[in-house]
Amino acid sequence: MNAPLTAASPLLTLDVGLRALFAPRLAGDAGAGWAHAPGGRSKVSGMDDPTPSSNIADTIFRDLRRQILVGELAAGQRLPGERDLASTYKTNRNTLREAVRKLEQARLVTVRHGQGVTVSDFKKTGTMDLLSPLLEAGGSLHEVIHILEDILPAREQVLEFATRMAVRRADRSDIERLTGITDLLITAFETKDGALIGKGFHRWLEALIDTGHSTAIRWIANPFLDAYRDLLEKYPALWVLEGSFPTYLRETINALADGDEERAILASRKYYQRVDREFVGLLKSVIQPEAQPQP
Amino acid sequence: MNAPLTAASPLLTLDVGLRALFAPRLAGDAGAGWAHAPGGRSKVSGMDDPTPSSNIADTIFRDLRRQILVGELAAGQRLPGERDLASTYKTNRNTLREAVRKLEQARLVTVRHGQGVTVSDFKKTGTMDLLSPLLEAGGSLHEVIHILEDILPAREQVLEFATRMAVRRADRSDIERLTGITDLLITAFETKDGALIGKGFHRWLEALIDTGHSTAIRWIANPFLDAYRDLLEKYPALWVLEGSFPTYLRETINALADGDEERAILASRKYYQRVDREFVGLLKSVIQPEAQPQP
DNA sequence: ATGGCTGAGCTGGTTCAACCAGTATGGCTG
DNA sequence: CAGCCATACTGGTTGAACCAGCTCAGCCAT
Missing domain, CATH: 1.20.120.530 (GntR ligand-binding domain-like)
Known part of the structure; x- marks a missing residue:
């Protein structure tokens, strides 16, 4: 790169970070130094829940979402039928449908009665x-x-x-x-x-x-x-x-x-x-x- | 307002529009002058479907979403139980749950096992x-x-x-x-x-x-x-x-x-x-x- | 031969009735 | 009084049955 860094101000932990970015998840939490201030929030508890998400429907949603986002499921492609998907994920149709509803709401698929579920072109139609x-x-x-x-x-x-x-x-x-x-x-x-x-x-x-x-x-x-x-x-x-x-x-x-x-x-x-x-x-x-x- | 408009360039239909904005829906479609160009899209059909959305779950989703967005359901408030809501909307629990899954995905509510469904503060946590x-x-x-x-x-x-x-x-x-x-x-x-x-x-x-x-x-x-x-x-x-x-x-x-x-x-x-x-x-x-x- | 109908068999949509699993609470027990 | 625990909520999961939109192969009539 053209602009040299001042030797006294290196990029903090950048190359470590880059290595980490594409490596298995790192553990570790740096103490409770940034606990929430006692703001005037209502009883909304904040976002400090670990969110284990043992939820089956949510797990399936995330898995399908990942497959779509990395391109394993391409835009325009049709998903297997709900009955097939349900048995694939070893669950029942109702639970699976909840996952599909979330995908639909996330604009990742479009669902049409009688025609099945098709993967959307999220690069075109997605949001941030x-x-x-x-x-x-x-x-x-x-x-x-x-x-x-x-x-x-x-x-x-x-x-x-x-x-x-x-x-x-x-x-x-x-x-x-x-x-x-x-x-x-x-x-x-x-x-x-x-x-x-x-x-x-x-x-x-x-x-x-x-x-x-x-x-x-x-x-x-x-x-x-x-x-x-x-x-x-x-x-x-x-x-x-x-x-x-x-x-x-x-x-x-x-x-x-x-x-x-x-x-x-x-x-x-x-x-x-x-x-x-x-x-x-x-x-x-x-x-x-x-x-x-x-x- | 300070800056006067040039008489020759009035705001087109603005006051009509303002009146319409808070009035019942207007009918009318101005012809097919802007049909889609034959672009290189794949088999994705485009967004010209009238989307009747006779879908029960989706209807409930939209209704609850509206209630939240206009403040009829305030942030922090708890929704009735799924069984109650289902009977309120004269449907069954599975269908209703699909609506709740969409609300959850839209960040409008948070669902916690054993604790019910609570309305989120969408002004804080929402997106565009x-x-x-x-x-x-x-x-x-x-x-x-x-x-x-x-x-x-x-x-x-x-x-x-x-x-x-x-x-x-x-x-x-x-x-x-x-x-x-x-x-x-x-x-x-x-x-x-x-x-x-x-x-x-x-x-x-x-x-x-x-x-x-x-x-x-x-x-x-x-x-x-x-x-x-x-x-x-x-x-x-x-x-x-x-x-x-x-x-x-x-x-x-x-x-x-x-x-x-x-x-x-x-x-x-x-x-x-x-x-x-x-x-x-x-x-x-x-x-x-x-x-x-x-x- | 061609055009239109029809039904079989796909798809998702809806319903029901159970049961599993977290969470709070109040009353009982030590 | 402290702590446990039955109980009664809450959402989570299940399986089966049926309703409804769509496609298409194949039949029938023109």
Whole structure:
């Protein structure tokens, strides 16, 4: 890659992460440092349930979804009949149908009475909801990298938009909340513990999005946050955190407090362009190792 | 509103559309002028099925979804048991469960074995998939307008991003396709037939998004296109088309052909800021008629 | 020979009646 | 009073039967 990194600010754990990304699941949890703050949420318990999903229908749903997302079941192809599928999965038709209903709702198949179930072309008709399951499905390396390359600029757009709205609509309590998380996060950054920082950054992003006070932003950002969280759980060591990470956080907070929209956008753009450039470069060097540059 | 409209370019059918938006469904179809082009699609038949949805489970799903989206079922609230719900809807438990599976997949409820079904806070945890059903559900006027005000800038961001990627990645065939649709559309614009223009514009947007050759863009844009199409079907006369519409189309195409990214973005930004400003102004004047400006 | 009807056999849609399995709760027991 | 446990909720699973839309082979009439 063209732009050399400052020796003092290497990409944190990136190559470890890349190796982990396509390797069996890693165990490990980096302590309870980022437990939920006692926010004003209702009795909604939060997303800290381990979700064992011993659910048969759900298991089948996930399996079929995976098969579709990695291309084992191609678009336009017809699924076996419900009776056949049920016996394949050693269950009954009712349970199997629940799985099919979920596939249908996820736009992965279309069901027509008398004609069977056909796989949809999810690349055409899907939505960002598929991002997390797609990364989780882990198709071919090439495929995943292509999708990621595609997603990264979109993510940057979303983040810029979220940042913009946050600057416009932040109130005092938003800024306090974000400042608090930022301080914790910068402290955590010193530990170089990828999983811990990852969780903290997730909270930071959530707070930033909340600060926009916009349902639209939340809805756009949620699939990205989901994908982030899922990947974080699977590959705690993955997170690409460039050396300027604390600077980015501070710049954003300061611009937020000053109401300086352009400065906040600039900080975001600068940071993510850096990170993404490195990330894409590394991804490409995984595909074509001969093109790998000298450090 | 501050900026007066040029007398020669009134908002096409806007107040008719606003009236229609909160009135019973209008009938009418503006001819087959926008039939699908014989594209290279596989056997996927397209989205021109009337979708009668006589499906019981789906009907229940839609009804419960509507109740949740308009707030009749509040977040955190528990649904009646499956046995009760089944008898309420005069059906059996299996069919009802299929509806609940869809609600679960749509993130509108969470189901926990032994504890029942609870309504989720979709404003926090939802995704853009909910946009179309939310508008369809038609909650309080105030609510819908608030959401729309929130969505419009997001839509503009998405369109700008789509435009940007289209300019970067357009090839000759993309430009030919878009030019063809543009010519048709501008001709159709003379007819002032809202439904016809609406359909044509939908095709134009699809072509623009295809031109980006990016799965990410498609996935982000799809919920917006869905909402657009659904509203178009329900309120054929709605579409807000400002007088500069043909100019916007031409500018975009020309910039695309020249590879001039900034010019394309500028055309998009200028046009949608105009349209959205008028739209929001009108929406607000519906809420507070006393604030309505003089023409 | 050709056109249209018809029924057999696919598909998903719906119903029923049981039973299995988590979760809360209140009353009983130590 | 503390702790257990029967019980009565909740959703999860099962299997069988039947209803309904669709396709197509094959028959019948033109």
